[in-house]
Amino acid sequence: MKMVGIIGGSGLNNPDIINDLREVNIATPYGSTTSPLYCGEIGDTTVALIARHGIKHQYSPTEVNYRANIYALKEYGVTNIIATTACGSLKQEIERGHFVILDQFIDFTKQRISSFHTSFSTGVEHTPMAEPFDRNLREILVATAEELNFVCHRKGTVITVEGPRFSSRAESKMFISWGADVINMSIATEVALANEVKVPYAAVAMSTDYDCWKDDEEQVSWDEILKVFNHNVDRVKSLIIRAIQKI
Numbered sequence: 425m426k427m428v429g430i431i432g433g434s435g436l437n438n439p440d441i442i443n444d445l446r447e448v449n450i451a452t453p454y455g456s457t458t459s460p461l462y463c464g465e466i467g468d469t470t471v472a473l474i475a476r477h478g479i480k481h482q483y484s485p486t487e488v489n490y491r492a493n494i495y496a497l498k499e500y501g502v503t504n505i506i507a508t509t510a511c512g513s514l515k516q517e518i519e520r521g522h523f524v525i526l527d528q529f530i531d532f533t534k535q536r537i538s539s540f541h542t543s544f545s546t547g548v549e550h551t552p553m554a555e556p557f558d559r560n561l562r563e564i565l566v567a568t569a570e571e572l573n574f575v576c577h578r579k580g581t582v583i584t585v586e587g588p589r590f591s592s593r594a595e596s597k598m599f600i601s602w603g604a605d606v607i608n609m610s611i612a613t614e615v616a617l618a619n620e621v622k623v624p625y626a627a628v629a630m631s632t633d634y635d636c637w638k639d640d641e642e643q644v645s646w647d648e649i650l651k652v653f654n655h656n657v658d659r660v661k662s663l664i665i666r667a668i669q670k671i
Contacts, residue, residue, distance in 0.1 A: 428668045429502035429623070430473040431493065431614065433509040439473050441661055442466060450496035457492045458483050461500055467669045472500055476507075476610060485587035485609035486535050494617040495540075504561060504671050505618055507627040508660055510653050511582060511606040512590075512635035512644060514599055521656050523663070524580040524606055524629040525565045527557050531612040532599075533586045538613045540620050549620075556615045561626035561671065568667040574659060580605035582629060584612030590644050596637035607635055628663060630656060 432439075439445055439462035447460040459475035474493050477483045497505060511524065518524060531538065541549035562579075569576035583599045585591065587609035591599070599607060611627050618625035632652040633644040642648070 425470065425501070426504075426671065427470045427472060427500075427502050428671055429497040429505040430471055430664065430668070431476050431497075431505060431507040432473055433476050433507065433610065439475075441665060442471060442473060448472070448500065450499050452492040452495045452499070454491040454495055455489055457496045458488055461496060463500075466665055469668050469671070471668065472497060472502055476614075488610065490610075490613045490617055491537060491540060494614065494621060494623070498621045498623055502623060504558070505623055505625040506561065506565070506664060506668060507611065507614060507625065508664065509608050509611055509627060509629050510632045510649055511608040511629040512633045513606055513631040514583075514596070514635060514637065515605050518577060518580070518605060518631050519575070520631055520633065520652050521575070522631045523569055523574055523576040524582075524631065525562050525569070525576060525578060526582050526606075526611065526627045526629055527555070527562060527579040528581040529556060529612040529615060530581060530583040530599075530602060530604055531616070532583055533613060535586055536613055538616055540617065551616070551620045553616060553619060556619055557626050558624035561624055564667050564670050565626055565628055565663070568670065569663055572659070572662060572666070574663065577605075580629065582606050582608055582611050582627075585609055591635055593636050596635045599635075600637060606631060628660065630660060
């Protein structure tokens with residue numbers, strides 16, 4: 425049976441888009457998930473939503489139990505995962521409010537466990553990661569965004585940093601030189617884990633700021649990120665609602 429998992433990031437962690445809502449708690453070998461699974465239907469599609477940072481945004485990017493979240497979605501029977509995230513733009517042409525359908529990542533995290541395969545006691549596991557974001561899901565998201573007349577960049581490389589602090593200007597300019605298009609604090613960890621358990625994963629990133637590389641811009645702040653995201657959250661919801669019914 426097809427079931428779509430939704431990982432709601434900053435500004436999209438409210439399960440009010442789901443009909444016949446019920447909460448499901450899944451025990452995992454990795455501890456507690458950051459929220460219950462909010463399960464039900466969107467249209468004719470069965471879904472399970474998890475709030476990445478908790479329903480009250482109480483978990484920092486490092487505190488998020490990514491392994492428990494991905495394990496729980498897999499265990500519950502999710503067959504595809506769509507994630508949402510706020511991001512900082514590292515390119516002039518990716519403006520505030522634009523969507524980016526990510527196709528590559530650079531992992532610059534330092535403190536978190538980002539693999540299920542932390543021991544080879546039961547066998548060697550090296551997961552291929554050349555194309556981490558599922559091509560079919562990405563094409564659905566791009567096509568849906570275009571149908572809705574949303575400005576959407578068809579691909580982009582996200583660099584995921586540890587957080588919770590924002591970049592220094594030197595770091596921001598370094599990330600640009602590495603070829604990153606946007607920056608955030610969660611996606612690389614999530615998509616790598618989803619690949620390890622063989623659940624197709626795609627992410628919609630919304631640009632909310634320009635990090636701090638632009639000399640003519642105010643440096644990024646959390647209040648400004650939320651302001652932009654909340655102003656556009658209904659567009660994110662409409663994109664997700666329409667896209668998942670095509671999966």
